[in-house]
Amino acid sequence: MEPLKVENITVAYHKKPVLMEVGFSVPEGKLISIVGPNGAGKSTLIKAILGLVPRASGTVEIYGKPYRSQRKLVGYVPQRGEVDWDFPTNALDVVLMGRYGHVGWVKRPSKKDTAFAEECLDKVGMSAYAGRQISQLSGGQQQRVFLARALAQDATIYFMDEPFVGVDAATEKAIITLLDELKSQGKTVLVVHHDLQTVPEYFDWTLLVNKRLLEAGPTESVFTVENLQKTYGGRLAFLKKGTALVEQ
Known part of the structure; x- marks a missing residue:
């Protein structure tokens, strides 16, 4: 069964369409990039799938069932800029938040949950910073902590912005190593990605988005000069060896 099926998603801000009639499904156990120019609606697409922004239309299914009933199967890593890094909590507590979907918000995490959270921190190389306030971490360290929190959710499908x-x-x-590990476990990961140079290297499957879904499929067949020009228009700075390298 498909891990994700999206049908006819439309999102509008102040009556101005941001995404229009986007629909696709993805295969299981793949690393999937969501690629497109700035302002194309890539982050909005993830948020619409997760119910974080209202949809004017559209449906989302996770393994054949509505998203609401499948939330425990889903992990999410937001953009770093959307997180309040001054919130008074340490790295381990942030990772433990990823366990709340399993233990509930009322119960306290068990010793087993704490041990699992510590294991997730270790996987991203952040064990030594477990007690460090998140405001005292570097940008890269903060990102690793949020990746560890997603791991602690023990999800089946992940969305990373x-x-x-x-x-x-x-x-x-460290992120690439983690993505490869998730893939080896049969997990499905969708990543909003901006660096066109690394798309063919990092991802098996690609969605090209510019307010609409323009192409979707295996990266080797979708990530072409023709499709990138269609997606980016005049925003590609140059092309080299058949691959777009830089977005203006």
Whole structure:
């Protein structure tokens, strides 16, 4: 069964359409990039799927059932800029928040939950910072903590909004290692991604979005000069060896 099926999603802000009649499904166990120019509605698409912004129309199914009934199967990593990093909490507590879908908001996490959260921190190389206030972490470290929180959700399908933005090379490598591990476990991961150079290297499947879904399919067949020109128009700075490298 398809891990995600989206039908006819339309989102409008102040009566101005941001996404129009977007529909697609994705295969299981793939790393999937969501690619398009700035303002194309990529982040809005993820938020509309997750019910974080209202949809004018459209439906979402996770493994054949409405999203509301399948939330425990879904993990989410928001953009770093949307998080209140001054909130007084430490790295381990942030990761433990990922367990609330399993234990509920009333019950306290068990020792088993805490041990699992510590294991997730270790996977992203942040064990030494478990007790550190999140405001005292670097941008890359903060991103790793939120990736660990998503891991703690123990989800089946993940949505990540620009996880590579503003991180150092070590964190980018850690993210890729984590994505590959999730894929090896049969998980499905959708990532809003801006770096066109790394799309063919990192992702199996690609969605090209510019207010509408223009193409969707295996990266090797979708990520072409023709399709990128259709998606970006005149915003591609240059093309090299058949691949778009830079977006203006």
